[in-house]
Amino acid sequence: MNEEIAYFPTPFPNEDYRSILYRFHKCSGNKEVYLTSNELFGFSNEKFTVFPRNLSALFCKMPVNHSFNAESILKEHTLFNIFRPFISTHRLDGLYQEINNAVKPEHSNIGKLVGNKYGRCISEEIRYCTFCMKEDNQNYGVSYMHREHQIAFLDICPIHNQKLITDCPQCHIPLLDVFSGRCKQGHCLLLESGNEDINDDNQLKFKRKIYKDISFLLYTDQRMYRNLIDYRLQNYLFNRGYFKYVGALKRDKIILDICNYFSEEEILVLGLSIEYLKQRNTLEKLLYKDDELVPNIPLYLLLVQFLAGSMKKFIHDEIPPMASQVPFGFGPWCCENKLCPDHKKEVITKCERKIKRSRGITGEFSCTTCGRSYVKEWRWGKGDRGKFGLTSLSEDMKIRVIRLRKEGKLIKDIAIEFYCDPSTIRKVLEKDQSYSRQSAEVISRVQSEINNGLLQISATEIGNLKRDNYRSRLESFISKNPNKNRNEISLECRKEYRWLKEHDNEWLENHLPPSRSINRFSWNLVDLQLSQRVKEIAKQLVESNPGTRVGKYMIINALSKQERGRIKSYLKNLPVTEKTLNENVETVEEYQLRHIPALVKQLRTYYNYTIVSVENILAYRRSYRNCSVEMKRKINDILERLNIGY
Incomplete structure (x- = not known):
């Protein structure tokens, strides 16, 4: 239907988009x-949506010279500008398409912007300020919805600092369209006493700060995009020292600082909680998942307040760009090999840097004079640790090592002579074939010593001693540091933790603190539970014998609101549920067989049939006329049972 409408209301200042539509509805004559x-x-919708959809259809029905356009409606009569800077360009294109043109309900995403449990931005109930209602009634002759009153985490009027209301103070009926200034029962709402005074000064100050940030987003003429927000956010975090050198976020540090900066009541004002902030990936989603459809606006506002003090400063203030220190500097570097003629002289011109997640940055320095290399560690915020370890040996040194070992010198003595770790000497010897042949003689001698009783401890006993030693060390550390979590224990007792993890994991799990990820949300568990619910609902629907076929959407609509939402939005995470749903849909043949008794009753009631045959059914219902022979046989069996006694 594309009939032109003769009238459309002129929007009032800051009037909510839904309020404009409700005013048109009142004048349209539609019930x-x-x-x-x-x-x-x-x-068809039972209520008007928070954000526009298919505006092109509306504009086509308006008079030719109308002044409406999608951008002005979004900017002046919705809260869309709050979300725009935090949504990727790719996602914005899809939302604009839905705002301007019709899309199928299953492809609709604009409604999801209102948010969820943690991150809800639009109030579920329509809110009013009685002071604003009174002023609107005096200035415009009607009271209307203000868009800034519909922000979920701000329950005060920014102009009058009064508590907003969602239902009539006298009869408690929810308020929807109150253009006359009265509720559905006729109670007057234009009373200044209808508002509740706010006594908590700290919360009120915090809410005012948040509203200033919201106002900046709503009314600024500057077009802000997601890449700008990401860039500024990362710059602020980097300059405050919340990034590790490898790029990972210091999540525990920033959460601790946020909790110290804000009171728990202020965090709760935004609909967030300390437990939510501590959850895994809560902050990471803001920084690394740049294609999220539903931005967590309250969390963004909390971070902006923490990092910059206001959204305006966050966008406009100059901050130093991200710049890192150069590990170990630019050289040249000294040779640390005491055997080298150029010991402690700056003769090394090349440094090979490698990122080690657990140890920061390592640099390998090779001296051309002695042929030796050594490794140093560099930590973010601490710099060069000063200690070094020699690594590879030159070919001449390897020959000397093998010669000294063949002469009977111990490995540890050779390592001291060459200023390196004994493991370096062992690697050189293991690669040398002449030494490998000699190793057989060494093994034979050791075996002889074992047989002579010189070595009485078996490999198993050595392993047990090692295990008991590591257990004792770890238990001692845990008892002295009861507040340490698993990650901190693994970093402090790296050697013991790794060995026990590989060789004695059951004991380790029983003595470590509980894992924080045990109670994480599991889609697999939800999938199994929801598939069972689908099966039960499908069975109940069939047993209730409805007049229509039990299809996919009938089953879904019979589920709870949460279950319907999960199937609609997260079906890709519910493979078992999807399979169960398809398996429990009633086929056409199953429905036709179930419906036979109802058809027989109709024929007997309205057409005076007594004995009903298959031919009567086929003549009465066209949908049965293409039945297979097997289907007709089943129908006949049912009819024979129903015809008994007639």
Whole structure:
């Protein structure tokens, strides 16, 4: 239907988009909202949506010289500008497409912007300020919805600092359209005493700060995009020292600082909680998942307040760009080999740097004079640790090592002579074939010593001693540091932790603190539970014998709101549920067989049939006429049972 509408309300300042539509609905003569929705947009909704959809259909029905456009509606009569800077360009294109043109309900995403449990931005209930209602009634003759009153985490009027109301103070009926200034029962709402005074000064100050940030986003003429927000956020975090050198976020540090900066009540004002902030990936999603459809606006506002003090400063203030120190500097570097003629002289011109997640940065320095290399460690915020370890040996040195070992010198003595770790000497000897042949003689001698009783401790006993030693060390550390978590224990007792993890994991798990990831949300568990619910609902629906076929959407609509939402939005995470849903849909043949008794009753009631045959059914219902022979046989069996006694 593309009939032109003769009238459309002129929007009032800051009037919510839904309020404009409700005013049109009042004047349209339609009894139900879904009729008005169908008239304006070509689809039926029981209530008007928070954000526009299919505006092109509305504009086509308006007079030719109308001044409306999608951008002005979004900017002046919705809260869309709050979300725009935090949504990727790719996602914005999809949302604009939905705002301007019709899309299928299953492809609709604009409604998801209102948010969820942690991160809800639009209030579920319509809110009013009685002071604003009174002023609107005096200035415009009607009271209307203000868009800034619908922000979920701000329950005060920013102008009057008064508590917003969602239902009538006298009869407690929810308020929807109160253009006359009265509720549905006729109680007057234009009373200044209808608002509740706010006594908590700290919360009120915090809410005012948040509202200033919201106002900046709503009214600024500067077009901000997601890449700008990401860039500024990362710069602030980097300059405050919240990034590790490898790029990972210091999540525990920033959460601790946020909890110290804000009171728990201030965090709760935004609909967040300390437990939510501590959850894994809560902050990482903001920094690394740049294609999220639903931005967590309250969390963004909390971070902006913490890092910059206000959204305006966050966007406009100059901050130093991200710049890192150069590990070990630019050289040249000294040779640390005491055997080298150029010991402690700056003769090394090349440094090979490698990132080691657990140890920061390592640098390998090779001296051309002695042929030796050594490794140093560099930590972010601490710099060069000063200690070094020699690594590879030159070919001449390897020959000397093998010669000294063949002469009977101990490995540890050779290592001291060459200023390196004994493991370096062992690697050189293991690669030398002449030494490998000699190793057989050494093994034979050791075996002889074992047989003579010189070595009485077996490999198993050595392993047990090692295990008991590591257990004792770890238990001692845990008892002295009861507040350390698993990650901190693994870093402090790296050697003991790794060995026990590989060789004695059961004991280790029983003595470590509980893992923080044990109670994490599991889609697999939800999938199994939801598939069972689908099976039960499908069975109940069939047993209730409805007049229509039990299809996929009938089953889904019979589920709870949460279950329906999960199937609609996260079906890709619910493979078992999807399979169960398809398996429990009633086929056409199953429905036709179930419906036979109802058809027989109709024929007997309205057409005076007594004995009903298959031919009667086929003549009465066209949908049965293409039945297979097997289907007709089943129908006949049912009819024979129903015809008994007639």
